[in-house]
Amino acid sequence: MPVPTRYPRSPMAWVAAAMVVSLVVLALAAPLLWGAAADRPDPSAVLRGPSAAHPFGTDNLGRDVLARVLTATRPSLLFALAATLLGASGGVLLGASTAVVGPRTRRLLTALINLLLAFPALLVALVLAVVFGAGAGPAMLALAVAGIPGFARLAQTLAAGVAGTDHLAAARVLGLRRHRLLWRHVLPNIAEPLLLSTTTAAGTSLVALSGLSFLGLGVQPPGYDWGQLLNQGLDRIYAQPVPALAPGLAILYAAVTFQLLGEVLAGGVARRSPAPRTAPRPIAPSGPAEEGLVLQVEDLGVELPTPDGVIRPVRGVSLSLRPGEIVGLVGESGSGKSLTALAIADLLPERARVSRRTLRLLGADLAALTPKERDHHLATGLAVIFQNPASALNPALRVSTQLTETVRAHRGASRAQAAAEAAEALRRVGLPPATLRVRPHQLSGGQRQRVMIAAGLMVRPGLIIADEPTTALDVTVQRQITGLLSEIRRDTCAAILFISHDVALVGEFCDRVLVMYAGTIVEALPADRLATGTRHPYTRALVDSVPDLTADRDRPLPTVEGAPPDPLAPAPGCPFEPRCPRRRARCAEQAPPLEELDPVHRVACWYPVPVEAEVTAS
Template sequence: MSLPRRYLRSPMAWTTAVMLASLLVLALAAPLLWGTAADRPDPFAVLQGPSTAHPFGTDNLGRDVLARVLTATRPSLLLALAATLLGATGGILLGAATAVVGHRARRLLTALINLLLAFPALLVAMFLAVVFGAGAAGAVLALAVAGVPGFARLAQTLSAAVAGTDHLAAARVLGLRRHRLLWRHVLPNTAEPLLLATTTAAGTALVALAGLSFLGLGVQPPDYDWGQLLNQGLDRIYADPLPALAPGLAVLYAAVTFQLLGEVLAGGVARRTPAPRTPAPPPAPRGSPRPKAGGGPAEEGLVLQVEDLTVELPTPGGLIRPVRDVSLALRPGEIVGLVGESGSGKSLTALAIADLLPERARVTRRTLRLLGADLATLTPKQRDRHLATGLATVFQNPASALNPSLRISTQLTEAVRAHRGASRAQALSEAADALRKVGLPPELLRSRPHQLSGGQRQRVMIAAGLMLRPGLIIADEPTTALDVTVQRQITRLLSDIRRETSAAVLFISHDVALVGEFCDRVLVMYAGAVVESLPADRLAGGARHPYTRALVASVPDLAADRDRPLPTVRGTPPDPLKPAPGCPFEPRCPRRRDHCAEQAPPLEDLDADHRVACWNPVPVEVLAS
């Protein structure tokens, strides 16, 4: 749905549009229609209460209060908008300049902004209004200066994200002057949230300006605005409240209008990319099994059983399916490798199993059982507890997975204390044992993550997973950021853990050689689907899918000819926004046929331990040669 159409269907947007239009009409037409009545004194109607001729009464000169309130719309709005624009301009330029000036100037500007923020804005406005002198100009300047720090801090925060971008660095290399960097690179990338903040600040400035006029520091007679009219009617508040309430209601009405305008604009920006409709799933290829209604039958002795797992994610370009009909099973003590290029869906598959996908992601599956329990039949609280105690996840980057502000002891013991009710002493004892199992001294319990090396942090992550004795360990590329020696230590550690605890391990990696050596079975993923499943000892010489063969061939060895370029998988993965009807690997496949572009191949059995999704797999005699 387009943005204007969405606004047309929003009751808040309609209400805001009507209120804003009424203010604009009054600001333009009220001085023409009621300006004469607002300024004409009537000695015979002094201080009258509400009547048919004067719905809100008259003031001490007999002037109609309602006409004066309506006529004051223009000066009240113009002065508030002027103060807002001046404050926003100064604050935005001050805050955004921190992204283009040098280090020393940036520190000085940051210190200045922090100093200005230390003083309450309203008190600053009152003080400056006295310094500048009572009157409309002094009040506007006072409010503008008081609003500068808030805009400066917002602009500084937004500009900090732009300061580290490659395009700004490239512009610096090109020698652009600072004012061009500011106008061409910084401000355009921060304009949207700053505009929303300015809209909301206009309502606040209107109230503040009325307050200054009410105190006698703003608009001075014979001119008037809503704040001065409120002051004039205050003396009669107990006898005739309407002359005092009328300007107060006008201030409230205008302030709410600007606040609602900011809310509507912010909501429209947040929902600019609507969640696309879920298209109908493509028809299943001939020969592929139809998914059954409800969960599939449970198999005995499985730690994890997943059937037909699909993940859908909304994106600005439409709905994508980065994981499609993935099925896998792990037995106790088994290590299964999940390999494929970046973006093939390996990590999303693991996150879907662990229920860690973002809220907008949609997960469907025919079966998902962990340690014999069907997760679909559990309540959310039961599912969370079952996943927390039965599954452990070792992430790729332990530096971001560990809380830098907490000691290792706290991070290792909190799960045991939360799920098993262990005492602090017992939890610390178990944490020390877990560190010993991963080859770390218990003294590290007193350390924080930044005091450990990368390999030690990864071992701590594994130790944290062992605290609840899980049946399944999902290791999502746990060795990617480590050197070869530490990689060997981590894989040996996982092998020892599975022998000691009989835990199954789902090992995700893009390192084909490591997976072939470390795992028992290997699942190869491409474009979100499993294209081959085979024993790990057949990976190097017995893979039948052309994609798997290309991955194996791209692994360098010591016997490779150094004068020739390293082999690679030619081409690029398919665009997930434009899925083709046939085999996703067909454009890159050296064995493609016409039929490959028409229909996706199902995952079929070659033998009891080997499955492949290919219409034209590599023949056995070719492998033997």
């Protein structure tokens, strides 16, 4: 478990540290210093009150109560900590596993946790202590089992928050096994609240275990702990209260110590990292393969269930990429660009349904592969660069770990070999090898995006999906990133699917452009035709909305009037018809297919913008 890099300096921290040290010293030294006096009977000093020789009095055999309370520190703490750690381990593993298992298993685990939480933990501990039998071991086990549901619910809630992050989706691309996702990516990122809960639960376990011993279900004679000492002194509470209060004060002191320790550590513990899951996958075989393609997608569709009904944000999308080709995918926000990329990378939400006629990556039909083969093929043949590297990179892991785990998991590379490859990947993206030793929060936005690109290069992918990688960057860094991607394309011949809403950037950077609107491709054309050769009214409107230094600054910038269609109530005709200045009656009745205007230009429009009109307008 990670520890703070600096010692806490608040008064509470110093008080908690002093109290913890005192308990540790007593647990280690008390049996050696006072163990003999604690076990030595003295018939001449039976049931004595406090005195100079016996500050807390003696018990019914004349043994010194103070020595017994101090000596009981070790067993009381050990049994309480053991019960807490056992309960926390079982509960955390049970709850956190819901983030990495399939939906059916997740529902079963959730139902089990809900069932266990229906019974009060203390009642469960009492019943189990009776069932297991009296003794320190059975009492400890009973408390551990009773504590599992609480830890499981906490871990389940925390893991659910981690499961929706971008860096967890990035980890899924790596194709890591579930146990590795759990240990490396889920548990470390929920360590801080779990640490607080565990330390405070230790105090609760100490009180509960002392209660079981007080009732005769815990530590049995001749052994003793604070609970049993409290029981033995209770009969004298009215005549001689000190022998009864002494073990009670010890219990209170230790419980408060654990509480303060949890509060202090919760503010200083560093987090580590989360995990993946698997989306539903198509089963039907793909259509015929086309030679020489890195990616071949035909008739791709995505359905998402919502409380108001099923929506289809992606409908009938077909695209292909050849080695070394950069294809831009542009459109307004909500047009389906990112969902298309996530469907290709198999990173859609669990309840999403994907349909397609063909989906091939590097010549392999993804539907024909087993789940294990598909995960490996996607992890090694595909790299995804997300829009926000600050969330896509795990904040709890060093850059070295995030760059090397892919090659170590899929190629069996040694730690040294993986580190050397990571340093080389950083060099290729213009970062020094010293970057391996830092964490993402220590880097700038442009540096984090370079690290994301370097992570993708580690697997030597045939396809790089760049999902708006320059949106959050300034213009200078944006140019650096696009230039870097161009160099990678030239050096590795990797195909790049570049998703953006910046039409001007796509026109300069890409070889071909696909324009999406309302989940469909409405125009596909060479990038050099984007400025003057667009034929679809929507594409024309996007191009016209790009600011131009020669434009009249006294007039407002042109925009695409209207709003995209409601995905819950799609119209039967062209989706752009309500916003189109060239619409006619046919546009509202029939959706136009994507048809060829020439071998390199396709458009989905019944009445395309004439080229002559465009040239005149330009």
